[in-house]
Amino acid sequence: MIWYPNIDNLKTKYSNLDDEHNLVCHYIFEDKEPTLLGLLDILQYGLPMKPLDFWMRTLLFLQGVVSHHPCSEGNHRFAYISTKIFLRKNGYLLKLLDEGERFTRLVGDKLVGGNPIRNLKFVARWLKSACFKKGDVVVAKFPFSNLTEFKVRLILLVGIMLESNDSVALKISIKGKGESIPIHKEDIAKGKIRIEPSYVIIDQPIKIQEKNIRFKVAELKEEILEQIKEKVRSLYQ
Numbered sequence: 001m002i003w004y005p006n007i008d009n010l011k012t013k014y015s016n017l018d019d020e021h022n023l024v025c026h027y028i029f030e031d032k033e034p035t036l037l038g039l040l041d042i043l044q045y046g047l048p049m050k051p052l053d054f055w056m057r058t059l060l061f062l063q064g065v066v067s068h069h070p071c072s073e074g075n076h077r078f079a080y081i082s083t084k085i086f087l088r089k090n091g092y093l094l095k096l097l098d099e100g101e102r103f104t105r106l107v108g109d110k111l112v113g114g115n116p117i118r119n120l121k122f123v124a125r126w127l128k129s130a131c132f133k134k135g136d137v138v139v140a141k142f143p144f145s146n147l148t149e150f151k152v153r154l155i156l157l158v159g160i161m162l163e164s165n166d167s168v169a170l171k172i173s174i175k176g177k178g179e180s181i182p183i184h185k186e187d188i189a190k191g192k193i194r195i196e197p198s199y200v201i202i203d204q205p206i207k208i209q210e211k212n213i214r215f216k217v218a219e220l221k222e223e224i225l226e227q228i229k230e231k232v233r234s235l236y237q
Helices: 007-009 030-045 052-066 073-087 101-111 116-129 222-236
Strands: 092-094 132-134 138-144 150-160 167-173 180-183 188-191 197-208 212-218
Touching: 007 030, 030 052, 052 073, 052 116, 073 092, 073 116, 092 150, 116 132, 132 150, 138 167, 150 197, 150 212, 150 222, 180 222, 197 222, 212 222
Parallel strands: none
Antiparallel strands: 092 132, 138 150, 138 212, 150 167, 167 197, 180 197, 188 212
């Protein structure tokens, strides 16, 4: 089931999520509230007579917020963080090297000119590829206690936390130890893992900060992901 924001959600400061992005959105103009309500309708229902998927509706919302300038300042950052929170609430972690204003300007430029629906589909595919979700095998860095050095390892994302910039993950090792489940080539939907089999360590869940997730290398099939989730539930219930 998809979560959709309302006008009160857009007025909320999202205090736990906006500190990292230094969001400035002091005031939403009252005469812009009907416009925002219209954009929220597009986000949920799309355009009349035009079938739009989840990602295309998300981009139309982002573009609409940027172009209508509903806030006294920080409109690009407001559009970015609103889109990011919407995706996070629905299980997607948007992580980009160029965030905030640069991201929204890039999307705006890509959607201007030419065939609007074709451009929308192109940027929607790109946005989807830029998101992490449950079942993704990613490379992450883990700082040592001195905070100046770190090691890099594979982890499996199993949960996106809604009220912070953290995610829940399981370590992946080349050796099975403790409670673990092997991953073979046939368990991978997209991408690849260099060493097969690798093992998902079930009994050592970790919390990983968003900033420490680097990139995705593979995506597990739903069948093996359900097997992993069931094993986790059996251990902690």
